[in-house]
Amino acid sequence: MASLQFHGNVDVDTRYDASLDPAREPELFGMLMGVQLGMGMEPSPRLPRWWPSWLRLVGGLMAKTYCSIVILISLHLCLLFTKTTLDVLPTGELQSITDALTMTVIYFFTGYANIYWCVRSKRLLAFMKHINSEYRHHSLAGVTFVSTQRAQRWTRNFTVSWVLACLLGVLLWGLSPLMLGVRTLPLTCWYPFDALAPGTYMAVYATQLFGQISVGITFGFGGSLFVGVCLLMLAQFDVLYCSLKNLDAHSKLLSGETIRGLGLLQEELLQGASTRELNQYAVLQEHPTDLLRISPGSHHLGQVKVFHSALVECVRLHRFILYCCAELENLFSPYCLVKSMQITLQLCLLMFVGVSGSREFLRIVNQFQYLTLTLFELLMFTYCGELLSRHSVRSGEAFWRGGWWKHAHLLRQDVLIFLVNSRRGVYVTAGKFYVMDVNRLRSVITQAFSFLTLLQKLAAKKAIAEP
Template sequence: MVWGLTPLFVHQRILPVECWYPFDEKRKYVYETLYFIQILAQGQIGQVFGNGSGVYVVLITLICGQYDILFCSLKNVLYTAEINSGVSAELLRGKQLAVDKEKEELNQYFVSKETFENLDNLDQRLVKRNLRNATKDALNECIRHHQGIVKVCTLLEEFYNPFCLVKSLQMTVQLCFLVFVSVNTTASVLKSLNLAQYLFMTLCELFIFTYLGQVLKVQSLKTADALFRCDWYLLDLDIRKNLLIFLPIAIRPVQMTSAKFSGMDTQRLRAILTQAFSFFTLLQSLT
């Protein structure tokens, strides 16, 4: 929109996007009509890309929050089983007091924060169960939660992988031509600022797509890490067998892709920047 408002700042009857028309576009009312149409088109294109990117950010942030919850549930699966089995609140409070929050790993959660269970009136709102069955139920609940997250991630990846391919190609070409135009043309100060702003926004969008893809991949790998953080060696043999079955699924990373060709992660960020610089060098050699 700043690019579109340039004619108003420089006080010239020029269109935001220079086009050829079979008539004099600078005539009265004709220029205003064309200017309004171009501004409207630019605004709609910006909304399409902005909304698509915004939904991408929101959905991945929500999924990462679900992975945080799953990570916390798996790490504390034995404590959940004790709560559900009807262990006395005094014993559970003693375990809470024994936890040293200062020794907790920093940044182990992406958007969440771990808090203690509220043990007030615990016996009245829970049905007591056998500890072994309660452990199985807690673990099965975590497995179902993981299956639901993976299913949502699969649907998100199927929906967004064509969009990510288009965005990757668009940002590669856009970065190349923006740098090429900035280097090889002498424009006004205002247009130079617009080019710099456009370049900065493209780099930010590229970073957002690749960074969130990397975060989703790292969050999905935390599931296996959480399995080893619980006291798995205290579990019964059949429950440990279930953990061994679940472990190969947990270590499989969830990843956003660019039409199944490559993952949207930090490696993709470096590849796009390298390709854009290569195209820019090629254009420079041809001029």
């Protein structure tokens, strides 16, 4: 369990404003775990222990069956669109080819993502459990503090917003025949039978609609999980930065420093709006500690001993963050590799269809939604990866803000080891080939426009060749 020093409002001698530092949350990923279970990406769910063994066996079997059905729906639609693409290739109609190829890419990635998260579900659940039990909710007691509640609120809001946006984007496409009142299917692909026949139409329509919902949930889950973990890790870096900044204040607080002395130190560390250092923290906001709420004279411990123990706690927090970021890299490296290729192809095809396709209103709206979601998803992965990389090497900067040098001669080895480890950068890669950062954002967009230019040239040549 994480040290209680980082939990906030736990020690009776150290109380904070409850509006700025609410209670520590026991579950950070409840919403994402519900999405994962609801859309068949968790073949071995955690069932209640009080269930009898036969019911747990049946529940596990039903979960695996449901996951298999979700995967089969995505893969069979991918195969149908592949067959459709092969059928329209000889015709040379670029719009039909790109339409079919776009859906092939989308459903191929959906099937891949469903299989990937099912295979990695146990490791992912263990990762979530480790973060829930070990994350630090509050910075070390000092004259200033930060609380991770803000990052947790941002994570929840983003998860809800992104999953709903992905769902609305695919549902508008899936429900368009019902909205227009026509007897057609939302997805035009090859079937070995008459899909519009009275006996098969409803079943095929329901399958395609469920496939569209699976696309939205799968895309929403992967993006929300990546951004959520990145925000939480950035918040942990902020907790570490504020704790390092307050090391000297923490040691004085627990060694019996007077309120007046702590107040002077607070004014020094928490500067005014015109002189305060910008971008000290990634996502959290620093607040001054209400010194009247604490009892600084109740411990009377030696400053050097308190400083050393606090530094050890900061080292443990830093090791926890590095471990979580390494696990994030291990979980998302294969996923980001396929995701980058999928986004590159999808951007190219969607832009070509938007430029050269038909001008039906509902079609334009659907294509614009898909293009917007794809661009935003690319920005999510690259920007969050960039933030994580940049802020992971700023621990040394935070260390220099405090008065640690007053005790450096007594803790020389510990300080040097920490300063060396503080330069260990964190990177999220795509298959170990390239880093997910803003350079990758530029690279993907450049590649997509290169493919778009090639398709436009092919379309122009075809138009000239036709009589």
